[in-house]
Amino acid sequence: MATRKRTTLAKKTKSADYRHTGSTRKNIPPAQIAAEGKLPRAPRVRYQYDPHLPPVLRFDPTGNADRFPDLVATAGHRPLTEGEQTLLSNALRTQQPWLEWSGKREQHQRGGVGVDPVALHIHERVSAQACIRAATREDVQRDLFADPEQPYQQAVQFYKHDVDWANRLILGDSLQVMASLSRREDLAGKVQMIYLDPPYGIKFSSNFQPTVKQKAVKDRDNDVTREPEMVRAYRDTWTLGIHSYLAYLRDRLIIARELLADTGSIFVQISDANLHRVRALLDELFGTAQYCGLIAYSATTGQTSARLAQITDYLVWYAKDRAQVTYRDLYEELPAIDDPHERYVCVETDAGEIIDLSVAQKLGKAPYPPGRILKLDNLTSQTGSESSRQPFVAFGHSFVPGGSRGWSSSVEDGLPRLLRAGFLHRQGDTLWWKSYRDRGRLQARTALWLDTRTNAFSDPKVYVVQTSPRAIERCLLMTTAPGDLVLDPTCGSGTTAFVAEQWGRRWITTDTSRVALSLARQRILTARYPYYELRPVAVEESRANPGTDWLTDPSGDHQGKCTFKCKTVPRVGLKSVAKNTALDPIIASHESILATALGALNAALRPVPRELRATLTSKLAAKEAKEGKKSLTEADVRRWQLPAAEWREWEVPFDSDPAWPKPLQAALLAYRTAWRAMSDEIANCVSENAEMVELADQPNVLKNVVRVSGPFTVEGVRPEELSLSDGGVFDPTPNESEEGPSSSGPDNLAAYLTQMVQHLRRDGLTFIGNRRKHFARLEPLTEHGAASLIHAEGAWEEGDNTGNPVAVGFGPQYGPVTAEQVEELIRASKRYDELVVAGFSFDAEATAAIQQAQHPKLRIHEAHVRPDINPGMAGLLKDTPNSELFTVFGQPEVKVVRRGNGDWTVALKGVDIYDPIENTVRSTGAEKVAAWFLDSDFDGRCFCVSQAFFPDQNAWEKISKALGSAADADAFEAFKGTESLPFPAGKHNRIAVKVVDPRGNEVMAIRKLEA
Secondary structure (H helix, E strand, C coil): CCCCCCCHHHHCCCEECCECCCCEEECCCEHHHHHHCCCCCCCCEEECCCCCCCCEEECCCCCHHHHHHHHHHHHCCCCCCHHHHHHHHHHHHCCCCEEECCCHHHHHHCCCEEECCCEEEEEEEECHHHHHHHHCCCCCCHHHHCCCCCCHHHHCCCCCCEEECCEEEEECCHHHHHHHHHHCCCCCCCEEEEEECCCCCCCHHHCCCCCCCCCCCCCCHHHCCCCHHHHHHHHHHHCCCHHHHHHHHHHHHHHHHHHEEEEEEEEEEECCCCHHHHHHHHHHHHCHHHEEEEEEEECCCCCCCCCCCCCEEEEEEEECCCCCCCCCCCEEECCCCCCCCCCCEEEECCCCCEEECCHHHHCCCCCCCCCEEEEEEECEEECCCCHHHCCEEECCEEECCCCCEEECCCCCCHHHHHHHCCCEEEECCEEEEEEECCCCCEEECCCEECCCCCCCCCCCCCCCCCCCHHHHHHHHHHHCCCCCEEEECCCCCCHHHHHHHHCCCEEEEEECCHHHHHHHHHHHHCCEEEEECEEECCHHHHHHCCCCCCEECCCCCCCCCEEECEEEEEECCHHHHHCCCCHHHHHHHHHHHHHHHHHHHHHHHCCCCHHHHHHHHHHHHHHHHHHCHHHCCHHHHHHHCCCCCCCCCCCCCCCCCCCCCHHHHHHHHHHHHHHHHHHHHHHHHHHHHCEEEEEEEEECEEEEEEEECCCEEEEEEECCCCCCCCCCCCCCCCCCCCCCCCCCCCCCHHHHHHHHHHHHHHHCEEECCCEEECEEEEEECCCCCCCCCCCEEEEECCCCCCCCCEEEEECCCCCCECHHHHHHHHHCCCCCCEEEEEECCECHHHHHHHHHCCCCCCEEEEEEECHHHCHHHCCCCCCCCCCCCEEECCCCEEEEEECCCCCEEEEEEEEEEEECCCCEEEEEEHHHCCEEEEECCCCCCCEEECEEECCCCCCCHHHHHHHHHHCCHHHHHHCCCCECCCECCCCCCEEEEEEECCCCCEEEEEEECCC
């Protein structure tokens, strides 16, 4: 990247991101040079499964149960053959149920699930740090993008070596992408967590969002996506209703299991409608022994319903191997009183009196005396040990656990230590232990999460189906460590990637929808995260997480592997006291002091005259008569009912009566002062020696650093071959070449191309301004088995049909036309005057390749095909017979200006946007685009987003405000417009501009920087 003199403003900038310098990934092709290297072949993968386990429970694992009625009928006419008898007898022995759905057995008979491990290529490298540095007038270096900057010969060795890690946003079918990650990139067994959020139902709103700003989706024609890949996914998922839905899930879960590490976990998000089926399917694929739990979390406030309103969704959690699964408890810090109706919540005064709090006091509507809040907790538990049921003597009474319960601590040393430390309390015939809550109270989270619902104060939803970040966050914190790899095959708005980025995990997410990826890219790129303080990884942490790569400290304060420094709090439980031997010398030293004080107190008690004792007793009787027996407290009884001879230590009064003799009052005060001193020292010792619990969801936040997302790449599926002879670019999608629900429309390349040629021959091309050109002739080159990159040739009507004809190449039925295909078509079109490249969608690099093509005579037309003629869209969209089928698409209009100081600026003037609903190309102003990006030093390999613009949006507002005085307000305001910030020329003297329309389609323009 280019350099410039740093300004004073730049020195104030404090922004950072986390890097995973210890991690690597395979060197996959950048889109611009994808045709210049050779890809290693990867055979089609067959995933086997057992079809005789689990939407119908049956009891015949052979599938022969359907023959039983016929066999019974046959037995009434003739003896059964030996084979028929065996069949029937085996069936009678079968008791294990299994789940069957339409097509399950047939798929198994065809050899399982077949998947092509497609190659991937990189379209963009994205860096929030680069954009911030551009806005603060700092240098934008190439390493901000995690670009390996390899020599050419090394760069084209695709999948042959590793490069530095960058997180990944991938456009493509999740089944193919996961197979590619597993088989081509050796990620099998290396993913720590997978979060899968499949569609909940068949409604469009569960499957589509047609544009980046349209979140209100209805079941109507205009709301159907025009992306053939999305429609194919929709049909594959719902063609046969729940039957194809289960097949869709099964295929992806099979590969998900292959990708998971032995310590890894998968979470499947689902509603109550299909929870039981998904659970049965996971039991089949992972095994019932790997089930870890069912989490119910609050997803909505509840809809008006004729019956019970559902307010929760569910997370089904399975492990790759439950015996090895990574798990850490998450805790919530609770207040001393959180439930006003909880029983036995008391306050212990400084004198040791325990007062049961009323509901009004727990609600804060009535005052209660100062002291330590505690709860009288059960001292027994379910146990089978005889020794735990032995009597225990305390407070002059022998206690025995009731029923089959036993003491929660040892009678030999645990209970005596609790008693001597003052942690036991007698109430009637029950012995309790005092669980203090004044120094913090921790409770491990359960499987019910009621605080995960998004609300009006949360970040606004950007996608029609968007999961609460808090639910994903907890799954991630329970089962991963910083640096672990997280995969979400159902990207949507990118919530999993957003959460993984926040918590320092590596992430890969994929989606079939360009709209979803556009939203996810913007969300992650412009996110502002807390900067968490780092610390070195402890030896025991490294030992417990052997496959974790951890983090590195960007500040350099810590060397080696790092993790987050989180808040730690003491967790005081029964064992914190019962097994705390450090208490013994403290108790011993204070017991002699207390014994002396008790002796002095009893000595002062003995001279109390009988008349005074009677007066005190009458006070007790008067209160009982006036307020009732329930009004009498333990303090009243001890104060007014003096013993004849002496107090034992558990009978000592908490306070004195003014009528007491002064020596007795002084002796009681001395005793309670000594008792308080012992209690305070014991409390401090318990707290200091308690187990320290790290709260994984509460890392320390450094306030003076603005943290943004680390570098990530935007990738897509790359066709393996372009030649018709190999059928690579038109390879059938998963299961498409096999019989079943997804085999709709033409089932081979020749039929597809023949159909497309017929459409083009009949309709011709429509150019901007509604100018039409028709073909006098257009002949397919595939009918006789010819293998060519050119699929048809012909001539325009105004020609004499004797000159060089027009060549036509079609893009794939599912997927975009790529730059590689365009380059191959140009090379194959030497004898043609014009080339028509027709496709349902185009990579941005493909549009740039068409624009940049330098050819002495060849004119190239980029033609968008109306989506409803795609065989995969058959029947889903309304027919529009009078609209154009093939529409020529223009390029973005950009203006490059050199400033007086030598810097450059780029202005986006407009772009031709294709409207697939109206099937028109509209030349629109730049402010109508969803986003546009600038690579200020385009290297011809991969587009690096050095400036990112979102017209009429406040996408960068959070980062701009967080930077405060370090931010150039005008620069961040420019990110809402159509003119770039000034930048110096780089070493390549070339820029690239990429424009994204509201439907996620991209076009790209490349310009040389020439004076």
